[in-house]
Amino acid sequence: xxxxxxxxxxxxxxxxxxxxxxxxxxxxxxxxxxxxxxxxxxxxxxxxxxxxxxxxxxxxxxxxxxxxxxxxxxxxxxxxxxxxxxx
Numbered sequence: 001x002x003x004x005x006x007x008x009x010x011x012x013x014x015x016x017x018x019x020x021x022x023x024x025x026x027x028x029x030x031x032x033x034x035x036x037x038x039x040x041x042x043x044x045x046x047x048x049x050x051x052x053x054x055x056x057x058x059x060x061x062x063x064x065x066x067x068x069x070x071x072x073x074x075x076x077x078x079x080x081x082x083x084x085x086x087x
Contacts, residue, residue, distance in 0.1 A: 007027045008027065009025050009026070009027055010025065010026075010029070011023065011024070011025055012024055012025060012026035012028065012029055012030045012031070013030045014026075014030070014031060014032070014033060014036075015030075015031075015032045015033070016032070016033050016034070016035065016036035016038065016039065017032070017033070017034050017035065017039075018035075018036065018038060018039035020036050020038045020039065022036070
């Protein structure tokens with residue numbers, strides 16, 4: 001191998017928001033992450049709703065009472081099916 005072409009690979013600490021600390025080596029150095037293998041819902045099997053600043057509530061409020069795309073409301077079908085009265 002050629003000398004002096006490889007990057008430095010010092011020890012690093014990766015800190016997760018859950019408190020887990022992983023000791024490894026990295027060219028990047030130490031850094032923090034929001035989610036790791038110990039707290040990720042898919043890997044732990046504990047699914048939880050992570051709602052940041054009420055995003056889920058705003059979404060539900062915005063689309064509350066609206067029909068799904070590609071479907072017709074039942075009221076319009078009933079109105080079309082009923083014969084019109086002649087005056």
